[in-house]
Amino acid sequence: MERKNFEQMTVGGGCFWCTEAIFDQIKGVEKVVSGYSGGSVPGTPTYREVCSGLTGHAEVIQVTYDPAVVSFEDLLVIFMTSHDPTTLNRQGADRGTQYRSVIFYHNKNQKQIAEKVLNEMAPYYENPIVTELSPLQKFYPAEVNHQNYYANNPSQGYCTAVILPKLARLRQMHLNKLKQ
Template sequence: MFHIKSILPTFLIALLFSCNNMAQQKSDQQAVINSEPIEVPLHNGEARAYFASGCFWCVEAIYESVNGVEEVISGYAGGHTKNPTYASSNTGQTGHAEAVEVIYNPKIVSFATLVDVYFGSQNPIQVNGQGPDKGSQYRSIIFYQNVEQKQIIDSKKNALAKELNAPVAAEVYPFQKFWKAEDYHQNYEKLHPENPYIQNVSIPRLNKFKAKFPELLGEKNNH
């Protein structure tokens, strides 16, 4: 990757750019798409939601700026393999996408608002990627845990497609499992502000979101 998110072996880099990144069309992947959703219970009054929207460094920072969000964890979701890693997901063959787990207080911010954040902080018509990050591992997926959440997602996705007069690329998946990413990916934007990718992609994306949704920002981010 040009932004050097990690040093991958040469053969993996070659594979990443040569494969079709269409793992989501495999039969094993179709079984994931057709699964019944798993609902994550509240824990100490906190709920969890799951989103994939390109590089998880970017998405983590965006959701952490939202009022009512307690914590965001970077990881992998949506695929058919167990124990995905950064290297394996980057082959485009596991079905997983870089995703985040958003831990939030539903008394302060609703799932519907988190969906608004999701669609409002990405290029909704870009297929298999966001910005410079391309491949099925960077595709947009929004996960639902029950019928009500799916209805919210479908309604907002359909309204956005009508507004844009274009198909919205985000896939809608039943939530199955979230795999936490390697430790060095967590809070990456905060810990590595000097990284060229952070400076040129992550921070501009975050600032664009803040300018668009100032009313959703927590006090420490509302400036």
């Protein structure tokens, strides 16, 4: 049996239900886990605590992927085009530091690639990119009911109003990167 060398990426671009649904569609992505990162409060955070905006954590996803199929750079381009990286602490109606645009790099190479992608994408936006670039300290998986949210609740109001249009845009912009 062939052994794959998977890598991980941790990003936040608003509600983790949206970003999880997007990255579940990408070829080479093995697993997507919704969670929290970037805060300084001790202990394992809960959804309710993170939603208060007082923990410093962002809603993020941790993507496990096969770099032989999809590159970290390609994943970042998909990330940057799947949310608005120019709005500080906000994505659509979701407001607060927990919804900030953030890339948590796992190593120096990821940091360099992220800096390159942010610089290359800046001219495509009318406003400055405010995406935070920080080292990953700790990732906390979210509660079970937040995992695979879109897959488990496709007809829920938030999914049809917010996630479906994002998936349509993903198909329009990155069709060649999607699973069959």
